[in-house]
Amino acid sequence: MNNRVINKRLDGLFKALGILTTVFGLSVLLVLFIDVFLDGASRLSLDFFTSFPSRKPEAAGILSAWVGTIWIMAVTGCIALPLGIGSGIYLEEYAPKNRLTALIEISIANLAGVPSVIFGLLGLGLFVRWFNLDRSVLAGGLTLAILVLPVIILSTREALRAIPFSIREASYAVGATKWQTVYCQVLPAALGNIMTGVILAMSRAVGETAPLITIGALTYIAFLPQAPVAFSGEFPFIHLSLQGLFDPFTALPIQIFNWVSRPQKGFSVNASAGIIVLLGITLAMNSVAIILRYRQRKKTRW
Amino acid sequence: MFKKKEFQKLKEYLIEKLLFLFSLVSILATVGIVAVLSFETFAFFNEVSLLKFFTDTQWTPLFVKKHFGILPLLCGTLLTTLIAMLIALPVGLISAVYLSEYSSEKAKNIIKPIMEILAAIPTVVYGYFALLFVTPLLRKCIPGMSGFNSLSSGFVMGIMIIPLISSLSEDAFHAVPMGLREAGYALGSNRLQVSLRIVFPAAFSGVLAACVLAVSRAVGETMIVAIAAGQQPRLTLNPLVPVETITAYIVQVSLGDTPHGSLEYRTIFACGMFLFVMTYFLNIVSYKLRRRFQQVYE
Amino acid sequence: MNNTAFSIKQMRAFYGAKEVIKGVDISIMPNTVTALIGPSGCGKSTFIRSLNRINDLIPSFRISGDIMYRQKDIYDKETDVVELRRRVGMVFQKPNPFPKSIYENIAYGLRIHGLNIKDTIDEIVESSLKKAALWDEVKDNLKQNALTLSGGQQQRLCIARTLATQPEVILFDEPCSALDPISTAKIEELIHHLKQNYTIVIVTHNMQQAARVSDYSGFFLLGELIEVGRTHEIFTAPKDKRTEEYITGRFG
Numbered sequence: 130m131n132n133r134v135i136n137k138r139l140d141g142l143f144k145a146l147g148i149l150t151t152v153f154g155l156s157v158l159l160v161l162f163i164d165v166f167l168d169g170a171s172r173l174s175l176d177f178f179t180s181f182p183s184r185k186p187e188a189a190g191i192l193s194a195w196v197g198t199i200w201i202m203a204v205t206g207c208i209a210l211p212l213g214i215g216s217g218i219y220l221e222e223y224a225p226k227n228r229l230t231a232l233i234e235i236s237i238a239n240l241a242g243v244p245s246v247i248f249g250l251l252g253l254g255l256f257v258r259w260f261n262l263d264r265s266v267l268a269g270g271l272t273l274a275i276l277v278l279p280v281i282i283l284s285t286r287e288a289l290r291a292i293p294f295s296i297r298e299a300s301y302a303v304g305a306t307k308w309q310t311v312y313c314q315v316l317p318a319a320l321g322n323i324m325t326g327v328i329l330a331m332s333r334a335v336g337e338t339a340p341l342i343t344i345g346a347l348t349y350i351a352f353l354p355q356a357p358v359a360f361s362g363e364f365p366f367i368h369l370s371l372q373g374l375f376d377p378f379t380a381l382p383i384q385i386f387n388w389v390s391r392p393q394k395g396f397s398v399n400a401s402a403g404i405i406v407l408l409g410i411t412l413a414m415n416s417v418a419i420i421l422r423y424r425q426r427k428k429t430r431w
Numbered sequence: 432m433f434k435k436k437e438f439q440k441l442k443e444y445l446i447e448k449l450l451f452l453f454s455l456v457s458i459l460a461t462v463g464i465v466a467v468l469s470f471e472t473f474a475f476f477n478e479v480s481l482l483k484f485f486t487d488t489q490w491t492p493l494f495v496k497k498h499f500g501i502l503p504l505l506c507g508t509l510l511t512t513l514i515a516m517l518i519a520l521p522v523g524l525i526s527a528v529y530l531s532e533y534s535s536e537k538a539k540n541i542i543k544p545i546m547e548i549l550a551a552i553p554t555v556v557y558g559y560f561a562l563l564f565v566t567p568l569l570r571k572c573i574p575g576m577s578g579f580n581s582l583s584s585g586f587v588m589g590i591m592i593i594p595l596i597s598s599l600s601e602d603a604f605h606a607v608p609m610g611l612r613e614a615g616y617a618l619g620s621n622r623l624q625v626s627l628r629i630v631f632p633a634a635f636s637g638v639l640a641a642c643v644l645a646v647s648r649a650v651g652e653t654m655i656v657a658i659a660a661g662q663q664p665r666l667t668l669n670p671l672v673p674v675e676t677i678t679a680y681i682v683q684v685s686l687g688d689t690p691h692g693s694l695e696y697r698t699i700f701a702c703g704m705f706l707f708v709m710t711y712f713l714n715i716v717s718y719k720l721r722r723r724f725q726q727v728y729e
Numbered sequence: 730m731n732n733t734a735f736s737i738k739q740m741r742a743f744y745g746a747k748e749v750i751k752g753v754d755i756s757i758m759p760n761t762v763t764a765l766i767g768p769s770g771c772g773k774s775t776f777i778r779s780l781n782r783i784n785d786l787i788p789s790f791r792i793s794g795d796i797m798y799r800q801k802d803i804y805d806k807e808t809d810v811v812e813l814r815r816r817v818g819m820v821f822q823k824p825n826p827f828p829k830s831i832y833e834n835i836a837y838g839l840r841i842h843g844l845n846i847k848d849t850i851d852e853i854v855e856s857s858l859k860k861a862a863l864w865d866e867v868k869d870n871l872k873q874n875a876l877t878l879s880g881g882q883q884q885r886l887c888i889a890r891t892l893a894t895q896p897e898v899i900l901f902d903e904p905c906s907a908l909d910p911i912s913t914a915k916i917e918e919l920i921h922h923l924k925q926n927y928t929i930v931i932v933t934h935n936m937q938q939a940a941r942v943s944d945y946s947g948f949f950l951l952g953e954l955i956e957v958g959r960t961h962e963i964f965t966a967p968k969d970k971r972t973e974e975y976i977t978g979r980f981g
Contacts, residue, residue: 136621136623136624137621139623140621140622140623143525143528143533143623143626144529144533146525146529147525147526147528147529147530147533147534148529150521150522150523150525150526150529151526151529151530151534151542151597153522153526153593154522154526154546154549154590154593154594154597155542155545155546155549157590158545158548158549158552160564161552161556161560161564164560164564165556165559165560168563211453212453212456215449215450215453215454216450216453216454216456216457218450219447219450219451219453219454220454223447223450223451224451224454225788226788232458233454233455233457233458236457236458236460236461237457238714238718239461239711239714240457240460240461240464242644242647242710242711242714243464243651243707243710243711244648244650244651244652244653244678244706244707244710245651245653246651246653246678246681246682246703246706247464247468247651247703247706247707248464249681249685250464250467250468250681250699250700250703251460251463251464251467253467253685254467254468254470254471254700255463255467258691275456275460278456278457278460279457282454282457293825294786295821295823295825296825296827296828297786298783298786298819298821298825299821299825299826299827299887299890300827300837301783301786301814302781302783302814302818302819302821302891303814303815303818303837303838303841303890303891303893303894304811304812304814304815304838304841304842304894305811305837305838305841306439306443306811306841307443307447308442308443308446308447309841313837313840313841314827314837317829318827318828329551332551333551335553336551336552336553336554336555336556337553338553338554338555338653338654339554339653339654339657339678339681339682342682342685342686343681343682343685343699344685345685382553382555385555385556385559386555386558386654386657386658389555389558389559389562389563389658390658397559397563400559400563401559404555404556404559407553407555407556408552408553408556411551411552411553412548412551415547415548415551419544419547436809436812439811
């Protein structure tokens with residue numbers, strides 16, 4: 130009898146502990162948000178977005194940082210999306226069961242577990258030195274593309290696997306080829322889940338700092354990569370150029386790191402303001418992904 | 432009609448080959464990592480003996496009097512990892528048991544996405560938090576604590592890893608068949624007994640896989656320690672003084688302008704290689720454990 | 730013999746090392762309904778799925794023997810599988826509409842075969858749905874997602890989808906096993922109508938259904954075709970004792 134009472138108490142105690150631990154992480158998150166917000170909110174202004182970094186903290190801004198981040202993300206996306214989704218399709222729909230396929234799968238699993246800083250060393254040795262891309266937008270984008278590649282491949286595969294085999298059978302039965310089946314039926318049905326994975330992967334890339342530092346991305350940059358589209362008064366008025374790919378860059382997380390590591394108070398305020406912007410981007414991307422996944426789950430019942 | 436089909440067959444063929452080439456990139460990337468690391472590491476060990484690397488107790492490649500002993504860096508890495516796991520393990524596991532066995536489906540659907548957000552925060556933000564919030568706070572309680580230390584970076588790293596442990600372990604608990612729980616309840620156990628004596632042991636290898644993966648993540652984590660743990664390679668277990676981890680050293684060298692091909696340049700690849708091998712083994716162990724777990728509950 | 734649709738000699742089929750069809754000979758006449766009956770696991774589904782080579786999708790599947798469709802070996806290296814599947818359509822056990830609109834479900838087969846004229850597609854969508862006796866129920870909601878239809882409607886949509894590409898043969902693999910009796914009756918009626926224009930092969934484990942809809946019946950047991958003949962003969966005077974035992978309900 131006594132035993133049972135003790136057990137019941139223990140159960141209640143454990144439940145309380147469970148709630149406590151679960152809330153623990155979340156409350157730290159909350160504290161972090163509040164702390165960052167209190168420190169940095171006052172610094173957020175239009176000037177902050179349109180100014181270059183500076184030695185004077187009150188004059189410094191994140192112009193080159195956010196422009197650089199957009200450049201890097203564009204390059205990363207253009208490379209990692211086709212490669213990642215394509216590999217996912219190949220492995221799930223085409224690949225024969227043989228040693229080469231097994232090797233590809235092992236490589237992906239391995240890449241997924243490699244610390245991000247090592248991708249930076251890869252970028253440094255391969256892209257910066259060997260390909261002679263120097264510390265350019267292209268080198269940074271390539272490095273991050275390889276970093277997010279396994280994430281995109283794995284989520285693409287998972288999304289494709291969720292599509293019932295009967296859909297493929299139905300398509301073949303009306304005389305579709307393999308690619309028609311994949312492109313017209315399987316891929317559209319899986320697209321929601323693939324996009325969820327892609328957005329999550331890209332949101333990870335936005336915040337990646339270590340690989341970019343390792344490839345030697347400069348931290349003080351007072352100019353922007355050459356814009357891909359420029360307008361002028363002379364014919365043909367619009368000039369397209371990819372020269373910017375080869376320009377040096379900085380990115381939001383690097384700029385934040387730079388400011389965090391300076392002792393003056395003014396810079397840490399700048400860092401918090403930068404973090405608010407960075408968190409805004411990552412949280413927005415994550416929310417979109419979560420909502421997308423939720424809607425997808427509700428929509429399709431096979 | 433005939434021609435069109437030939438064209439279609441060619442198209443099918445080309446698409447398949449293209450997709451195949453895409454998937455080869457993963458192999459190339461893996462080979463690339465190993466090749467780049469090995470190349471510079473070999474060059475490094477041409478100048479520094481392996482024995483020295485593993486036994487010297489000082490790491491001072493950037494000083495005039497150079498020492499190349501990885502032990503202080505390894506010590507820093509293990510110390511921060513240990514502190515992180517001391518936080519993340521109990522919190523993550525208890526919250527996984529709670530989410531899997533106690534909480535309602537509704538609460539789970541709210542908590543899990545928030546946990547995901549915790550995992551999605553860029554590590555540079557955690558680094559900021561460790562250096563400019565946690566450390567000042569701890570210094571008020573612990574006098575004599577240095578501005579850079581392994582305690583606050585380890586603590587924040589633990590927070591970062593909680594979602595990883597909690598969600599992977601929760602998956603493992605979830606995979607335990609309902610029948611086992613029912614058997615437990617039928618014998619008159621209460622929820623706590625079922626959770627801890629039936630579900631937890633049944634999911635043990637899955638949970639262990641999650642923990643090993645978490646260690647791997649902590650070992651490879653860079654920004655938090657680079658920002659908040661300091662840059663002083665030191666063979667110590669004191670959590671209050673500055674240390675340097677393997678990853679932080681790589682960042683430190685990358686920030687400076689180390690000439691390509693110099694010995695200092697090569698140290699970061701040797702460190703990278705060491706880190707790569709370490710995380711590789713941890714990942715393999717985690718994978719094997721997970722496989723074993725999955726085989727039990729097919 | 731030259732006017733057969735399918736002429737099959739010594740068909741053997743394997744999943745890995747397991748032999749599931751052990752030397753089957755059968756001829757299937759055009760514009761007839763042939764029902765294949767037998768207990769589950771007897772190879773009848775594997776058999777019908779070999780006729781449009783949909784089993785090729787299963788990696789461990791192997792087949793041998795002469796499987797001729799209109800005097801051509803369908804397992805020949807030169808065979809265009811895509812063209813074969815267009816000519817030999819299939820309706821599956823569980824309704825499997827694409828997760829798209831009703832209209833798109835039918836238009837898909839046409840588009841992939843190179844038809845892009847909207848008016849013609851519209852016409853064929855309508856006529857196929859009419860032939861599948863679904864038009865009246867869905868004509869106002871062609872843009873509606875096919876997954877919102879009832880099971881019976883979905884299966885008729887799948888039939889309409891098959892009809893749209895104008896096949897010569899339609900294979901039905903237990904088309905009513907997931908449906909209620911009313912939907913089953915509708916589909917049986919449909920099969921009866923389709924006989925005039927198509928060669929039909931239907932796998933069923935429901936003997937009454939076989940008796941109702943088919944002209945010929947074949948009885949499969951453990952991978953062998955025990956007996957094949959006119960349906961009323963099979964059901965009234967089977968030659969083989971095992972057929973009789975199955976039909977009278979002693980096993981299966």
